[in-house]
Amino acid sequence: MIARRRRLVLVLGIVAGVAVAGGLALQAFRSNVTFFFDPTQVAAGEVKPGQRFRLGGMVKEGSLIRQAGELEVRFAVTDFKREVPVVYRNVLPDLFREGAGVVAHGRMQADGSFLADEVLAKHDEKYMPPEVARSLKKGETRSGM
Amino acid sequence: MTPEIGHYALVLALLLAAAQALFGLLGPVLAQQRYVQAVPFAVAGQFVFTVLAMACLVNAFVQMDFSVRYVAENANSALPLFFRVAAVWGAHEGSLLLWILVLSVWTVAVTLRSRALPQRFMARVLGIMGLLSVGFLIFTLATSNPFLRLDPAAPDGRDLNPVLQDFALAIHPPMLYTGYVGLSVAFAFACAAMIEGQLDQAWARWTRPWTTLAWAFLTAGIALGSWWAYYELGWGGFWFWDPVENASFMPWLVATALIHSLAVTDKRGLFKSWTLLLAITGFSLSLLGTFLVRSGVLVSVHSFAADPARGIFILAFLVIVIGGALTLYAWRAPLLRSNAGFELTSRESFLLFNNILLVIAAAVIFGGTMAPMISDALGQGALSVGPQYFNPSFLVPALPLLALVSVGMHASWKRGNLSRTQRPVLATLVLAVALALAVWLGAYGTGSLMLPVGLGLGVWIILSSLVDPIDRLRRGLSLSAGVLGMSVAHIGLGLLTLGIAVVQTASIERDSALVVGQRAQLGAYSFRFDGVEPAEGANFNATQAKVTVQRDGADVAVLQPQKRNYWVQRNAMTEAAIKTQWNQDLFVAMGEDVGKGAWSLRMQVRPLIQFVWFGAIIMMLGGIIAGLDRRYRQLKPIAEQEPNTVGIAAEARTA
Numbered sequence: 101m102i103a104r105r106r107r108l109v110l111v112l113g114i115v116a117g118v119a120v121a122g123g124l125a126l127q128a129f130r131s132n133v134t135f136f137f138d139p140t141q142v143a144a145g146e147v148k149p150g151q152r153f154r155l156g157g158m159v160k161e162g163s164l165i166r167q168a169g170e171l172e173v174r175f176a177v178t179d180f181k182r183e184v185p186v187v188y189r190n191v192l193p194d195l196f197r198e199g200a201g202v203v204a205h206g207r208m209q210a211d212g213s214f215l216a217d218e219v220l221a222k223h224d225e226k227y228m229p230p231e232v233a234r235s236l237k238k239g240e241t242r243s244g245m
Numbered sequence: 246m247t248p249e250i251g252h253y254a255l256v257l258a259l260l261l262a263a264a265q266a267l268f269g270l271l272g273p274v275l276a277q278q279r280y281v282q283a284v285p286f287a288v289a290g291q292f293v294f295t296v297l298a299m300a301c302l303v304n305a306f307v308q309m310d311f312s313v314r315y316v317a318e319n320a321n322s323a324l325p326l327f328f329r330v331a332a333v334w335g336a337h338e339g340s341l342l343l344w345i346l347v348l349s350v351w352t353v354a355v356t357l358r359s360r361a362l363p364q365r366f367m368a369r370v371l372g373i374m375g376l377l378s379v380g381f382l383i384f385t386l387a388t389s390n391p392f393l394r395l396d397p398a399a400p401d402g403r404d405l406n407p408v409l410q411d412f413a414l415a416i417h418p419p420m421l422y423t424g425y426v427g428l429s430v431a432f433a434f435a436c437a438a439m440i441e442g443q444l445d446q447a448w449a450r451w452t453r454p455w456t457t458l459a460w461a462f463l464t465a466g467i468a469l470g471s472w473w474a475y476y477e478l479g480w481g482g483f484w485f486w487d488p489v490e491n492a493s494f495m496p497w498l499v500a501t502a503l504i505h506s507l508a509v510t511d512k513r514g515l516f517k518s519w520t521l522l523l524a525i526t527g528f529s530l531s532l533l534g535t536f537l538v539r540s541g542v543l544v545s546v547h548s549f550a551a552d553p554a555r556g557i558f559i560l561a562f563l564v565i566v567i568g569g570a571l572t573l574y575a576w577r578a579p580l581l582r583s584n585a586g587f588e589l590t591s592r593e594s595f596l597l598f599n600n601i602l603l604v605i606a607a608a609v610i611f612g613g614t615m616a617p618m619i620s621d622a623l624g625q626g627a628l629s630v631g632p633q634y635f636n637p638s639f640l641v642p643a644l645p646l647l648a649l650v651s652v653g654m655h656a657s658w659k660r661g662n663l664s665r666t667q668r669p670v671l672a673t674l675v676l677a678v679a680l681a682l683a684v685w686l687g688a689y690g691t692g693s694l695m696l697p698v699g700l701g702l703g704v705w706i707i708l709s710s711l712v713d714p715i716d717r718l719r720r721g722l723s724l725s726a727g728v729l730g731m732s733v734a735h736i737g738l739g740l741l742t743l744g745i746a747v748v749q750t751a752s753i754e755r756d757s758a759l760v761v762g763q764r765a766q767l768g769a770y771s772f773r774f775d776g777v778e779p780a781e782g783a784n785f786n787a788t789q790a791k792v793t794v795q796r797d798g799a800d801v802a803v804l805q806p807q808k809r810n811y812w813v814q815r816n817a818m819t820e821a822a823i824k825t826q827w828n829q830d831l832f833v834a835m836g837e838d839v840g841k842g843a844w845s846l847r848m849q850v851r852p853l854i855q856f857v858w859f860g861a862i863i864m865m866l867g868g869i870i871a872g873l874d875r876r877y878r879q880l881k882p883i884a885e886q887e888p889n890t891v892g893i894a895a896e897a898r899t900a
Contacts, residue, residue, distance in 0.1 A: 132634040168841040190847075
């Protein structure tokens with residue numbers, strides 16, 4: 101009888117532990133997942149104010165501006181319909197260039213620009229982030245209609 | 246000619262693998278002794294032809310045969326010899342061939358080391374491994390044949406991706422695959438036991454060394470990959486929760502649980518069906534890892550291959566293997582009940598907690614890794630899960646896990662008698678807390694609370710791992726390889742823990758644009774930019790910067806990071822410069838010329854980061870020591886020695 105009760109306590113303890121861990125994980129998940137938006141969605145106001153998200157598209161040709169000798173860069177991310185100005189204050193990745201696909205993590209600022217804390221351009225010339233590819237394709241068919 | 250020989254060798258290997266599977270699985274069922282005896286020959290034949298195929302592919306790379314498509318896509322005449330060999334597994338097709346070769350090596354090892362096991366059982370084990378080999382060989386031949394010709398031949402190759410041209414990455418895939426595929430041995434043992442409907446402590450004893458060795462290789466493989474990402478990708482950290490990293494970490498966590506659960510099955514005859522489930526899950530996650538990395542389903546720097554047709558094949562293969570094993574489990578596991586009792590504070594309990602926490606950790610990572618794919622498949626939008634999720638969620642199971650190591654290690658089997666070992670546990674705890682506080686306040690000042698907590702846990706684990714071996718040596722008792730290996734592996738875990746705790750909380754990083762002579766201050770260190778100059782390598786030219794690091798006005802290090810331009814692939818690539826000291830790394834990576842003579846630089850001071858990989862290597866050593874324990878090499882089946890060795894089992898059955 102005692103053995104059985106002890107086992108019951110053990111099982112209950114384990115179930116409680118798993119439940120707590122699961123709950124915490126879900127909580128962490130809900131508050132820390134970042135969604136992807138393209139410039140059209142940003143322009144349409146789909147991003148909640150202050151929300152951290154990933155902005156993806158192409159770096160607009162001729163949009164890269166840097167004050168000589170400064171770390172800060174500004175460029176525009178475009179899906180060929182809308183564009184979002186981006187500010188970034190760290191070292192750009194190797195494959196970052198105008199006309200190439202890019203994904204930036206960060207938040208919108210009050211002045212309508214996107215302050216990025218991380219910029220990703222992947223290690224492959226042909227590579228385009230799938231979300232960016234899809235978002236661009238969507239744009240093509242839409243504009244084709 | 247040699248590529249064709251390689252191709253035919255693969256076909257022959259497939260036929261022999263099929264024979265191995267057929268004879269191995271049908272022999273015992275039909276009670277055909279001749280079938281059973283044929284299995285080792287099929288194993289040997291498959292090994293010979295797999296090696297031949299691999300040799301042909303290596304030869305094609307060494308000879309730079311650009312009429313072979315795979316060679317033309319992944320090598321170049323300017324590529325140094327070492328990387329030409331490593332390029333064999335630099336992409337999808339060759340890495341599959343490596344997978345098959347590693348499986349064949351494990352199969353041969355099992356055949357050789359297990360001649361004393363019951364023949365029927367061995368035939369079944371080898372049959373299961375043959376089935377796995379058949380699946381991978383069909384996959385390779387049908388969708389990913391590395392021997393296909395290119396007509397007309399390419400004048401020169403497209404070269405190996407520059408980020409892969411690195412020593413650590415050259416040996417990372419073989420290590421990782423040895424670990425991944427090694428888990429297939431535990432899987433095959435589990436399936437064979439379920440088919441037989443019988444699982445005893447001898448079974449656990451046969452399975453343990455294989456699992457422990459596979460785990461050791463997996464540990465080394467993951468550590469190498471992490472080290473590579475640190476210094477080659479120039480990201481500057483040791484872990485990024487990248488899907489590909491997670492894909493290798495999940496089977497590692499489950500394999501760790503499996504090692505501990507096997508110990509209970511071996512010593513007490515408990516946790517039988519749980520052990521089986523872990524063996525199935527561990528290998529399934531290995532397959533999933535191959536699937537995640539190789540199908541291009543996941544977006545990550547690692548996913549060099551992208552071909553959905555292959556993905557569908559692997560998915561079908563996964564469903565068959567995992568589904569089949571789980572069906573077998575649902576059918577047979579109820580036969581394998583064990584009904585012994587143990588008390589709440591016995592070692593069994595602590596190992597149970599260990600297992601639960603490890604599985605929770607694996608589940609948390611699984612959720613975060615799969616969520617983007619699931620959300621995408623359901624049309625819920627593209628989401629991404631990053632360190633903000635993984636770090637806190639992983640800590641929830643990891644902290645209690647680490648806290649229980651020291652207590653659990655000293656608990657006795659079956660009886661919940663903690664008072665006997667109270668003294669060493671408490672003494673090491675007090676010492677660890679004192680040391681952690683001293684180091685925290687003395688070396689790193691105040692900061693995140695996680696620093697002293699992690700330090701304390703790490704030191705406690707190390708100290709309490711030393712108690713048992715020292716005590717045994719002092720009393721003149723022998724120290725078995727099993728116990729020694731366990732202590733060493735736990736010391737490695739302690740080193741890893743304190744390394745992670747410090748590097749995660751006390752690192753300093755700064756990105757700055759500096760002109761020649763200008764300095765950036767990181768803590769006690771000042772980084773002075775001394776200008777750039779051109780440099781040249783075997784197959785690239787580069788711009789090389791010089792950065793002098795000083796502390797209190799004295800030079801500590803001169804770092805020379807490079808920005809490389811590989812001639813063939815024309816990608817700019819950052820080569821970070823790192824000065825490693827025992828207690829910290831000084832790191833500089835180059836950004837770009839930002840005008841007015843200034844360069845953007847990424848500078849970091851990372852204390853104790855080397856402890857992370859050092860700890861992992863110690864863990865691997867511990868695994869190897871434990872896996873080679875003489876106890877496992879008793880070739881006699883346990884059943885023959887029943888009267889004197891399985892007393893505990895008898896006790897357990899009557900309890």
